[in-house]
Amino acid sequence: MMKKLLGATAILAASLSFNANASDVNVQEVFKEHCASCHGLNRYGAIGPALLPENLKRLRKKKAVGVIKNGRAATQMPAFGEQLNEAEITALVEFIYTPLDKLPTWDMGQMKETHEVHVIPSRLPGKPVFDADPLNLFTVVETGDHSVTILDGDKFEPLWRFKSRFALHGGAKYSPDGRFVYLGSRDGWVSKYDLYTLQLVAEIRVAVNMRNIAVSSDGKWVIAGNYLPHSLVILEAETLEPVKYIDVSDGNGNSSRVSAVYNAPPRQSFIAALKDMKEVWEITYDPDADPKYGAFVHDYRGKEKDVEVTQTGTLSYKRIELDDYLDDFFFDQDYINVFGASRDGVHGVAYNLDAGKKIANLDLAGMPHLGSGITWNYKGTPVMATPHLKEGKISVIDMESWDTIKTIKTKGPGFFMRSHENTPYAWTDVFFGKDRDLLHIIDKRTLEIVKTINPQPGKTNAHVEFTRDGKYALVSVWDMDGALVVYDAETFEEVKRIPMKNPVGKYNVWNKISYSAGTSH
Structure with a gap:
């Protein structure tokens, strides 16, 4: 069971201000009575997933009607077909696909309320409980019933299958030694599992809607890039304790969703791709970072207007200005150059992270x-x-x-x-x-x-x-x-x-x- 109904009642009026249609359905009361205990009064989610348009892109409205009527197999979602009439179900579907009036918040306090450590990592045994090669395992994400299978890559036999959070992002990330796997869900949950003993280690919810996560090469940090709110969150990797919240904004009233975050091993840094600002951010975790430029001790002379470096406690980040919005990214193996796809669907571009500038246009029409x-x-x-x-x-x-x-x-x-x-x-x-x-x-x-x-x-x-x-x-x-x-x-x-x-x-x-x-x- 959840510790609390996530979100404050004070937000209820803003998040429920909706007139479903001309019918007499009071959708606010229907939602409060049948849905809020699992999905939160503010629709941010609780023991059930967030019910916001950004979180429901994989569920079409017609299917949502069926889920409310008939429930969802292998989940805690019950069937409401005998409790709600057609008008009430239709009103609920329209309601949950209606955007909030303002961006939701999810601060450090809210994160800590959801943080739970199930086992102290230092107390875990040093050897796997199975005979398979631990470096040839596969983490298989099965969205059909929201499960994950750990597969032996030599015998091609399952070692463990467990229920996951709703709507996992497909990309599993591992600790540098391969012992732990980190999984992120669209609802903002980050979960850590021990692949040696096949058990859940820790969990925390870092956002209302999250894109993906990355793990640092030294194994000390996990970063999450989020759509809602517009933020980056740094977690201590051992227990997923939250250590830093970064508001993704330009300081002039403009903020951005984070398209994705990546680890750049040779640079000892994270790279964040932004959805709504013409920038790429690089965040260092190098313990020997220069006090002024963090890990960025490359030659920036004459480029101060292109590269801004900001100190945030023990982490530094620089902002690289781009010529256009970029929606997709790829790095060379040395993580010196980043390739991006422009929104015009006509070309791609290559930027040099060291120089902080574009170095080439690429012939990549057709949305690579x-x-x-x-x-x-x-x-x-x-x-x-x-x-x-x-x-x-x-x-x-x-x-x-x-x-x-x-x-x-x-x-x-x-x-x-x-x-x-x-x-x-x-x-x-x-x-x-x-x-x-x-x-x-x-x-x-x-x-x-x-x-x-x-x-x-x-x-x-x-x-x-x-x-x-x-x-x-x-x-x-x-x-x-x-x-x-x-x-x-x-x-x-x-x-x-x-x-x-x-x-x-x-x-x-x-x-x-x-x-x-x-x-x-």
């Missing part, structure tokens, strides 16, 4: 999904390849000349692209359109499609991830009666099929902590 980009060496030159969300193609960019050296035509727009250092092939899905059940396999040496496979006809097949050694590729069948399909990465033959409930993503421990060039970071 740079967050799913990968790198490898092609004929002695580092290249980056990315699928596109609106066109059936893969763009391959020379990372020295910044030219597009090839456009590989595919059966339709894709979402994920993956590879591994130990395989000559890259795998990409056809996520959107009638051919969403196909995956292309591309030879990284020739930039040609050499095989097209169909793991399960008629279903969306996506998100490939490789085992630690790169010998096997795991594909997700995105369906309630879905599966992980294991392929031999050399012969492309199916090896095993593991039933799963809509396994949207899976994340190999070694590939993540080694920052493999073939997977997302």
Whole structure:
């Protein structure tokens, strides 16, 4: 049970000021009687998820009607079909998809009310309770019933399956040694699990709507980037104790949602991509940071107007001004250059983080999904390849000349692209359109499609991830009666099929902590 109804009653009037329609339904009273005890008087969420438009993007209104009527399987959401009439259910749906009059707050005090440590990390045993290779585990996020499976990457057998928070963001993040996995939900919950003893360590809610999290290379910090409120939150990684709240604003009354946060290992810093301001922020956690510039001891002479460094306690951050809003990001392996996709859908750009300025425009029309980009060496030159969300193609960019050296035509727009250092092939899905059940396999040496496979006809097949050694590729069948399909990465033959409930993503421990060039970071 929750400790308190999250949020103050004083906010109720603002958050419930809504006239559903011309009917006689008093939606405020209906919500208060049937929904507020789980979802909060202010709709921020409590033991149930937040009921705000920003948190409900994956749930269409028609399906929301069904959830209220019939409940949601494998959750605490009950059915209200016999208690509420059609008008009341319709009014509730319209109400929860109505934005709040003002941005919600979620301060340090509210965070601490939700913080709970289930086990002291220092008291945990030093060895796993299983015989599997702890660096070849997969964390599999199953959104079908809001669960997570920890999978043995050698035997392809589940070791542990547990209920997760509602609407996890797919990207699992690991401690540098791979022992702990951190998961973030759209509702702002950050959870820490011990992969050696298979138990929950700690949890905290850091926002009303969160985009994603990142873990520092020294294992000391976790950062969360948020949509609601417009904030960055720094947590102490051991117990998830909140240590810093950063208001994402320019000091002139303008604030921004955070699109994503990333860890940059060589820089000992976090990178934050902003949604509503033409800036990228870099936040250092280097313990030997220069007192003035933090970790940023590069040559900034003559660039003071472009790079602003601000001290916030023991953390420093700089703000890099951009020419345009950027919605998607990709980094080179050295984390010196960041690539962004512009909102015009016509081109991409590359910025040098050291210099704090743009260094190239990229030919990337068709809305590239740079967050799913990968790198490898092609004929002695580092290249980056990315699928596109609106066109059936893969763009391959020379990372020295910044030219597009090839456009590989595919059966339709894709979402994920993956590879591994130990395989000559890259795998990409056809996520959107009638051919969403196909995956292309591309030879990284020739930039040609050499095989097209169909793991399960008629279903969306996506998100490939490789085992630690790169010998096997795991594909997700995105369906309630879905599966992980294991392929031999050399012969492309199916090896095993593991039933799963809509396994949207899976994340190999070694590939993540080694920052493999073939997977997302």
